[in-house]
Amino acid sequence: MLEIQNLHATVGGTEILKGLTLSVPAGQVHAIMGPNGAGKSTLSYVLTGREGYEVTDGTVTLDGEDLLALEPDQRAAKGVFLSFQYPIEIPGVPGLTFLRTALNAQKKARGEDEVSAPEFLKRAREVAKSLKIDFDMLKRPLNVGFSGGEKKRMEIFQMAMLSPRFLILDETDSGLDIDALKVVADGVNALRSPDRSMLIITHYQRLLDYIKPDQVHVLAAGRIAASGGPELAHQLEAEGYDKYAA
Amino acid sequence: MSLSRALETGDLAELPSRRDEDWRWSDLRGLIRAIPPASPDASARGEGPFAAVCSETMLVINGGSARIHLAAGEKKTIALRLISRAEGTSHSADVAVTVAEGAELTLLESHESFGAGYITDVEMDITLGASAVLERVVVATEAADAIAVTLARVGIGAGSKFAQTTLAIGAKRQRIETRLAHPGAGAAVRLDGVYLVGEKRHTDLTSTVTHKGEGGTTDQLTKGAVAGQGRGVFQGRITVERGADKTDAKMGHHALILDDRGEVDSKPELLIFADDVACAHGNTVGQLDEQAIFYARQRGMTLAEARALLTEAFIGEVIDRIEHDGARDVARTWASEKLRGLT
Numbered sequence: 001m002l003e004i005q006n007l008h009a010t011v012g013g014t015e016i017l018k019g020l021t022l023s024v025p026a027g028q029v030h031a032i033m034g035p036n037g038a039g040k041s042t043l044s045y046v047l048t049g050r051e052g053y054e055v056t057d058g059t060v061t062l063d064g065e066d067l068l069a070l071e072p073d074q075r076a077a078k079g080v081f082l083s084f085q086y087p088i089e090i091p092g093v094p095g096l097t098f099l100r101t102a103l104n105a106q107k108k109a110r111g112e113d114e115v116s117a118p119e120f121l122k123r124a125r126e127v128a129k130s131l132k133i134d135f136d137m138l139k140r141p142l143n144v145g146f147s148g149g150e151k152k153r154m155e156i157f158q159m160a161m162l163s164p165r166f167l168i169l170d171e172t173d174s175g176l177d178i179d180a181l182k183v184v185a186d187g188v189n190a191l192r193s194p195d196r197s198m199l200i201i202t203h204y205q206r207l208l209d210y211i212k213p214d215q216v217h218v219l220a221a222g223r224i225a226a227s228g229g230p231e232l233a234h235q236l237e238a239e240g241y242d243k244y245a246a
Numbered sequence: 247m248s249l250s251r252a253l254e255t256g257d258l259a260e261l262p263s264r265r266d267e268d269w270r271w272s273d274l275r276g277l278i279r280a281i282p283p284a285s286p287d288a289s290a291r292g293e294g295p296f297a298a299v300c301s302e303t304m305l306v307i308n309g310g311s312a313r314i315h316l317a318a319g320e321k322k323t324i325a326l327r328l329i330s331r332a333e334g335t336s337h338s339a340d341v342a343v344t345v346a347e348g349a350e351l352t353l354l355e356s357h358e359s360f361g362a363g364y365i366t367d368v369e370m371d372i373t374l375g376a377s378a379v380l381e382r383v384v385v386a387t388e389a390a391d392a393i394a395v396t397l398a399r400v401g402i403g404a405g406s407k408f409a410q411t412t413l414a415i416g417a418k419r420q421r422i423e424t425r426l427a428h429p430g431a432g433a434a435v436r437l438d439g440v441y442l443v444g445e446k447r448h449t450d451l452t453s454t455v456t457h458k459g460e461g462g463t464t465d466q467l468t469k470g471a472v473a474g475q476g477r478g479v480f481q482g483r484i485t486v487e488r489g490a491d492k493t494d495a496k497m498g499h500h501a502l503i504l505d506d507r508g509e510v511d512s513k514p515e516l517l518i519f520a521d522d523v524a525c526a527h528g529n530t531v532g533q534l535d536e537q538a539i540f541y542a543r544q545r546g547m548t549l550a551e552a553r554a555l556l557t558e559a560f561i562g563e564v565i566d567r568i569e570h571d572g573a574r575d576v577a578r579t580w581a582s583e584k585l586r587g588l589t
Contacts, residue, residue: 076546092559106546
């Protein structure tokens, strides 16, 4: 599914990713853990094509296709979804309007028919219910005045509605209490499937108790410093990241 | 000195120029080298933007006159279509609107273009009796190479309510001006505007409100976006004369510059000669939030779609203030279409 080879990237002239290599096969969930400043969020923005994150070397392919050559919206249409660490507030645009515009833009890019309003609303109601989101909240301007937990739930809601193939969850557990964490994890787990992969970026092991990864990688100083099974997450929790310090 | 005088007399010296303070950003004298011949008679085309929400229509084609009068207590919605179906010619229109005591008028005004290179001038006199209500919604869609000037002189009675929303996309030179004499006396004024200006278009929304008596309100909100080499001008002046105490006036003008080559010129003025008043103004010019654009694109919207959606949300606050449901929908759709064509 996703292949990253020797990825180097700079932000504002400073090299943050320094030769990162990673492979996430279809159907698998990989976790990226690492200390603050290791380049975890940079990786998520490089994969999604944010302006200001410049790739200086290396390749990223999704099912063999060069991801780095695509615009952010083209990557989204190919099925790349990023759940933001800090979801953006969009005043004046109801959540449902935003999401339907996005969904239809993706469908248009893929040459598919647009989703009709009734069809969209029916599905939105079902997904909102499963994520314990008050449907009226979706009619309000997106994320405006929402609590941290509500914003994260909205991210998962959007994710479920857009049915992406490759999911990146950037610090999705931050700002969530334990009940909200379970709801979010259930939502993510419901999306696990043989043709879908996930990259879970997290500082703490807590989220991985609920979303079980197939593999855990340690990102330190801009590259993968270690890889292992789920037990690596527990080891990191116990020992910290000190031994991976650059 | 005015465009209408120049068209009437053929004297270019009558044109306002950049030396006139109120015209310094919308100079006409440097722009018009000769007064073009008068536009020919023509027939209407299309139905106008408000056809679906209004059954009574008045037409003014290539200039002329129109009179709208509502008797005391009457209640009506009227579409006024000011049509320019002209190529390189000029025309003037004068319109008188009187709304007698206690009457209520919704005036849905469209400035429509089926031509090019014309000069059009509209002068309106609007009079509201005591406790009368007028909501005026103006959708001005001129040709890119037209010169279009509209001036409305508004007089309102005690306890009346005058609400206006002007939506404009500019022209080679477009100016829509409102001069309102406010008696105070419980009368309420809302004076709103939206401009969406692209290409090399220019629009100028100018207004003066003069509070002459005690206890009146004015609430003014204009929002605009410029793209390409578009230029938006906002000039708003609220004067509170001596003795016009208990006046409550606020003015807001907020603009987005979507391209580096776009320009916004703004002159908000509050001139206060009374003591006991509440007046406020806010004026901002900025750009769309890059983070919000990336967020929308990450969800699949193209750059153009993301910009249009966010700009639509930005100006939506003004459109939401239109009280007539049908007109509000027309305005929203119109703005949405114009935004998506904004380059």
